[in-house]
Amino acid sequence: MFIRKLGALSLMTLRKTGRMGLFLAKTFFFSATPPWKYSQLLRQIQFIGFQSVLIIFLTGAFTGMVLGLQGFYTLNRFGSAALLGPMVALSLIKELGPVLSALMVTGRAGSAMTAEIGIMRITEQIDAIELMGLNPFRYLVVPRFLAGILAMPLLTAIFDVVGIFGGYLVGVKLLGIGEGTYFGEMANYVDMRDITEGIYKSVSFGVLISWVSCYKGYHVGFGAEGVSKATTQAVVLSSVLILFWDYVLTSALF
Amino acid sequence: MIEMQNLYKSFENLEVLKGVSLQVKRGEILGLIGGSGHGKTVILKHVAGLMRPDRGHVYIDGKDVYSLRGDELQELRSRLGFLFQSGALFSSLTVFDNVAFPLREKTRLGEEEIREKVITALEQVGLRGAEDKYPAQISGGMIKRTALARSLVRNPEIMLFDEPTTGLDPVIAHTILDLVKSVHKDLGFTGIIVSHELLRVFQTVQKVAMLHDGVILFVGTPEEIMASRDPVVQQFITEALALRNFRQEEQLDRKE
Numbered sequence: 131m132f133i134r135k136l137g138a139l140s141l142m143t144l145r146k147t148g149r150m151g152l153f154l155a156k157t158f159f160f161s162a163t164p165p166w167k168y169s170q171l172l173r174q175i176q177f178i179g180f181q182s183v184l185i186i187f188l189t190g191a192f193t194g195m196v197l198g199l200q201g202f203y204t205l206n207r208f209g210s211a212a213l214l215g216p217m218v219a220l221s222l223i224k225e226l227g228p229v230l231s232a233l234m235v236t237g238r239a240g241s242a243m244t245a246e247i248g249i250m251r252i253t254e255q256i257d258a259i260e261l262m263g264l265n266p267f268r269y270l271v272v273p274r275f276l277a278g279i280l281a282m283p284l285l286t287a288i289f290d291v292v293g294i295f296g297g298y299l300v301g302v303k304l305l306g307i308g309e310g311t312y313f314g315e316m317a318n319y320v321d322m323r324d325i326t327e328g329i330y331k332s333v334s335f336g337v338l339i340s341w342v343s344c345y346k347g348y349h350v351g352f353g354a355e356g357v358s359k360a361t362t363q364a365v366v367l368s369s370v371l372i373l374f375w376d377y378v379l380t381s382a383l384f
Numbered sequence: 385m386i387e388m389q390n391l392y393k394s395f396e397n398l399e400v401l402k403g404v405s406l407q408v409k410r411g412e413i414l415g416l417i418g419g420s421g422h423g424k425t426v427i428l429k430h431v432a433g434l435m436r437p438d439r440g441h442v443y444i445d446g447k448d449v450y451s452l453r454g455d456e457l458q459e460l461r462s463r464l465g466f467l468f469q470s471g472a473l474f475s476s477l478t479v480f481d482n483v484a485f486p487l488r489e490k491t492r493l494g495e496e497e498i499r500e501k502v503i504t505a506l507e508q509v510g511l512r513g514a515e516d517k518y519p520a521q522i523s524g525g526m527i528k529r530t531a532l533a534r535s536l537v538r539n540p541e542i543m544l545f546d547e548p549t550t551g552l553d554p555v556i557a558h559t560i561l562d563l564v565k566s567v568h569k570d571l572g573f574t575g576i577i578v579s580h581e582l583l584r585v586f587q588t589v590q591k592v593a594m595l596h597d598g599v600i601l602f603v604g605t606p607e608e609i610m611a612s613r614d615p616v617v618q619q620f621i622t623e624a625l626a627l628r629n630f631r632q633e634e635q636l637d638r639k640e
Contacts, residue, residue: 249475250474250475253470253472253475254468254470254472255472255473255474255475257429257434257466257468257472258466258468258472258473258474260434260461261432261434261461261464261466262461262462262485262486262489262490263458263459263460263461263462263490264458264489264490265458
């Protein structure tokens, strides 16, 4: 009995993973081939990107400030408080910037993507697009996917810069490290490689968020309950995958 | 034109279609009747290729709908109009843009021509003046009429109507079926109407099929079904007509 259940569960997981994989392959294919729906793309960039700026600004500022505070007390114990600048910058650029931005965008835009596409599915709007002889992927999935890929690195860049200034506010203005030391040491220790690593991460997180959120909305269950379940699943799965993929990428990029 | 052969469909453990075979000739409208939850919508969705049967085939002009892929399927769907029970309007677009959507996306018409066609279509369904409203701002009846305008605006060869009059007041329901009749007279599309409004539908269609317990129990002209001696058919028709009379009396009472 137990083995039968285990087998059924494995088969179901395998089938779902396969379906998600096919969904991603289809998304890549339609994203790379015309026609593109530019007005939809612009709307999604505005929604995923521009409308997330405030929340990214706030989280970036407080993350940078707390890094400045914690970093200062920790480094001070080893007499290395002068290295606060590179510590804040490297933590933000390589890890916290991409990961926290992605988690915030998942909560704000990913959940909305799932709910919107899910509602379109249960109210037969997606069927209506198909029945007009049109491809729903091009109208619904591709614009969100491309917008996610474009917006994530830009939002991460804003997060990093705001965070570095948050650290500056606490480290330099409150705790008295020299301004030249904070930025000078940062320039010495931060390489272009660190920055590209952050960009790779944020782009791949953009793919992840749009993929999972669109998939969950597209294959939603029945009724309002189905949409709410799909939205929760999209946020949880995206968040877990972001942290998992962050580890995989970090170990691969070193 | 449309031929269904031995369609079987189950959802989890519930068998909904148990061998449905039906034919609709070119230029003919078929009325599909039967109790709620017996699978009438499921049949329409099979014809449109939105659902795949567990067994059986649907042929349109001799082509098997389920063997079509990519461009061929899109080509078939371009010839087809579908009126969803819920209307399925795009919630982010206005009434005007909803009706204009298939023209903008599937034809090379200029914006001026599209405007003309959309306004004519909206006038036909009595919605002139509601162009700038969003689906959330209009009533259920208006949603249905907008959806009807959207499905007819491209002059489809095949029209599938899923309960076009359910939830509408008798006057609008009558207008809608009259419109279907007059468009059919002008364009001669082939169609299937799923409906509970037996008497009005019988005036619109040439053939009626009754679905009962997953199979087609009766096919014939409206006159033939009214004269049928099959106890199930008789019972359904008597009850449907009694319900209609009851509703009408109720409406009269309310007016008084």
